[in-house]
Amino acid sequence: MSSISTSHLPSPFKPVDFSAEKNIPTSKLPQKTVLKLFDSKSITSLQYLTQLHGLVLRSGHFQDHYVSGALLKCYANPHFSNFDFALKVFSSIPNPNVFIWNIVIKGCLENNKLFKAIYFYGRMVIDARPNKFTYPTLFKACSVAQAVQEGRQIHGHVVKHGIGSDVHIKSAGIHMYASFGRLEDARKMFYSGESDVVCWNTMIDGYLKCGVLEAAKGLFAQMPVKNIGSWNVMINGLAKGGNLGDARKLFDEMSERDEISWSSMVDGYISAGRYKEALEIFQQMQREETRPGRFILSSVLAACSNIGAIDQGRWVHAYLKRNSIKLDAVLGTALLDMYAKCGRLDMGWEVFEEMKEREIFTWNAMIGGLAIHGRAEDALELFSKLQEGRMKPNGITLVGVLTACAHAGFVDKGLRIFQTMREFYGVDPELEHYGCMVDLLGRSGLFSEAEDLINSMPMKPNAAVWGALLGACRIHGNFDLAERVGKILLELEPQNSGRYVLLSNIYAKVGRFDDVSKIRKLMKDRGIKTVPGVSIVDLNGTVHEFKMGDGSHPQMKEIYRKLKIIKERLQMAGHSPDTSQVLFDIDEEEKETAVNYHSEKLAIAFGLINTLPGKRIHIVKNLRVCDDCHSATKLISQIFDREIIVRDRVRYHHFKNGTCSCKDFW
DNA sequence: GTAGGGTTAG
Structure with a gap:
């Protein structure tokens, strides 16, 4: 056995004698055989890598840069999150050559140690000569780190070494300058010497990212050679910039599309909030048999x-x-x-x-999911479980936890978490957390506490914070405060129709119809249109959308017939329409008609017609549920013996046997 | 005899 110490290796370290089967002593293994062990993709566990490391040391080939380079590359794989150890291995390599330096710099980049990459480059130039493989990595690091000074210096080195014409270095440089917003420098690089198609693509991408549409379009039209990436860069950039029409036009023109082309369109629609079209284009993708x-x-x-x-x-x-x-x-x-x-x-x-x-976002999604379903105890339990592991909660985790407390009315618990979040979890309370707390206190009717909290905020309260307070005023009928907060909100967000509607609903509830009309007039003067309520039902993969007064659905006649039946059954059960939340001062009968045809009710009728008895009906709304729809849906769940699940803009309502999971608290 | 660039990403 070799006598090389392995004490610096991570434990548990149990060396495996790889030569045992072949009866070759480890120390006699040829270098090629050792290198081959690094060839395969089977190095998936750190333990196995550690064993290989032991073998390398015992074989005496660690001195060989091919071997130590291969070993270093494995350790530097971010998958192992063991980069500090990789650096230790690096420091034990005598006289690293340019390959070893390039591997360590690349490792820094991949492990998000950006300034370390630049630092190692600085050390490298002292005793090894960088080559054309060194620079693209460095430009990338400067770009991600937004290290403008360093990037320019490194560019200077490239020019001095006379390798600025290498297209790989060039495209990385163009990308870096564009990411700094220095389009002039990017352009200079682009126009010096030859550019291949990737340099063109990068330059176009830079223009698009900086919002210079015309220049991007001009270059695209001028390109001597286009590849699929050129089209994708254009489509993605246009779609991200909100120019979905232009993006779609190019997309339709393309002769061949890959996954990135489709994905760019899907993401473009998603970021524009056009989810239905996102799904439609995905379905088209499947029809065209792109996997x-x-x-x-x-x-x-x-x-x-x-x-x-x-x-x-x-x-x-x-x-x-x-x-x-x-x-x-x-x-x-x-x-x-x-x-x-x-x-x-x-x-x-x-x-x-x-x-x-x-990852932490996985826990956040689960905790947040429990929270919007009103399962506060479970959310808190999961939160404690999270802390048992090594995972660290972040700001979003705390938003989920505080939301859970707010929806369940856990005032003390929420307050305790909020007050200790910096100390216990190292998370500074941000606007969102204050919003949750105002919501929590307000929902529980603790108005002065909520106002005190707003006044004590280290940052300026935004509309969401005031909105939470206004929502609480609606629940508890605190009309004086509502009026005050409502006015602040109308000033903060004069374009948000929802604020007008909520304030007007509150006025309507106390019968102050002259104030209701004042709001209505204000909206008219300011040209504010209410957002129409939309309810969506997904039936076997087809998305059905309902809007009040929109007769475009092919089953509309049937739906209206069903609604009539529903209305009669509701009346028999003693339900009288609650019209207090109808915005306009039309007469009672018209108001009743209005609430009876709310999009949510259309969706319920549709669901009842098209699904088998006993099947759950899922509805998603873009607005909050109105009082009338809420009480009606409770009854419908009982009368028709159906579970109805409604997601409104903020939370979930599970209607079952005449009750709702939100306990009428929303 | 090792290796490198641009476009998708919750």
Whole structure:
């Protein structure tokens, strides 16, 4: 056995004698054989790598830069999150050559140690000569770190070394300057010497990211050679910049599309809030038999979450299983979030339990899911479980936990967490956390405490914070405060129709109809249009959208017939329409008609017609539930013996046997 | 005899 010490290796270290089977003493293994061990992709566990390390030391080939380089590269793999150890290995390599330096600099970049990459470059130039492989990595590091000074200096070195014409270095440089917003420097680089198609793509991408549309379009038109990436850069940049029409036009013109082309369109629609179109284009993708991969699938799941398209989401889940696509942290989180946001907390939980890789955002999605379903105890329990592990909660975790407390009325618990979050979790309370607390205190009727908190905030309270207080005023009928807060809100957000509606509803509730008309006039003068209520039902993968007064659905006649029956049954059960939340001062009968045809009721009627008895009906709304719809839906769940799950803009309502999971507290 | 750039990402 070799006598080389292994005491610096991470424990548990149990050397394995790789030569045993072949009866070759480790110390006699040829260098090629040792190198081959690094060839395979089978180095997936740190333990195995550690064993290989031992073998390398015992074989005496550690001095060989090919071997130590291969070893270093493995340790530097961010997958092992063991980069500090990689650096130790690096420091034990005598006289590192340019390959070793390049590996360590690249390792820094991949492990997000950006300034370390620049630092090592500084050390490197003292005793090894950088080559053309060194610079793209460095430019990338400067770009991510937004290290403008360093980037320019390194660019200077490139020019001095006379390798500025290398297209790989050039494209990375263009990308870096564009990411600094220094389009002039990027352009200079682009126009010096030859550019290949990737340099063109990078320059176009830079223009798009900096919002210089015309220049991007001009270059694209001028390109001597285009590849699929050129089209994708344009489509993605246009779609991200909100120019979906232009993006779509190019997309339709493309002769060949890859997953990135489809994904760019899907993401473009999602970021514009056009979820239905996102799903439609995804369906078109399947018709054209392009196989979706994990990137686009997670986007599709996000779209499903937003509009509650549970059948589509389930389809994705089945697809993942069918194609044995592994649930990594990102995809798994998207899936569990979809289930939670589509009302199937049970399925979301199942996914969460199944997941092998969980990141903090995975826990956040699960805690947040429990919170919006009103399952505060479970959310808090999961929060304690999270802390038992090594995972550290972040600001978003605390938002989930405080939301859970707010929806369940856990005042003391919420206050305690809020007051100790800096000390215990190292998270400074931000606007969102104050918003949660105002919500929590307000919902529990603690108005002066809520106001004190707002006055004590270290930052300026935003509309969300005041909005939480106004919402609480509605619940508790605190009209004096409502009026005051409402006025602040109308000033803060003069374009947000929801604020006008809420204030007007509060006036209507106390019968101050002259104030209701004042608000109405104010809206008219300011040109504010109310956001129409939209309810969505996903039926076997097709998304059905309902709006009041929109007769475009092919089954509208049937739906109206069903609504009539529902209305009669509701009356028999003693329900009288609550019209206090109708914004306009029309007469009572018209108001009644208005609430009877709220989008939510249309969606319920549609669901009752098209699903088998006993099947749950899932509805997603863009606004909050109105009082009348809430009490009507409770009764409908009893009369028709159906579970109805409604997601409103903020939380969930599970209607079952005449009651709602929110306990009429929303 | 090792290696490198641009476009998708919750």
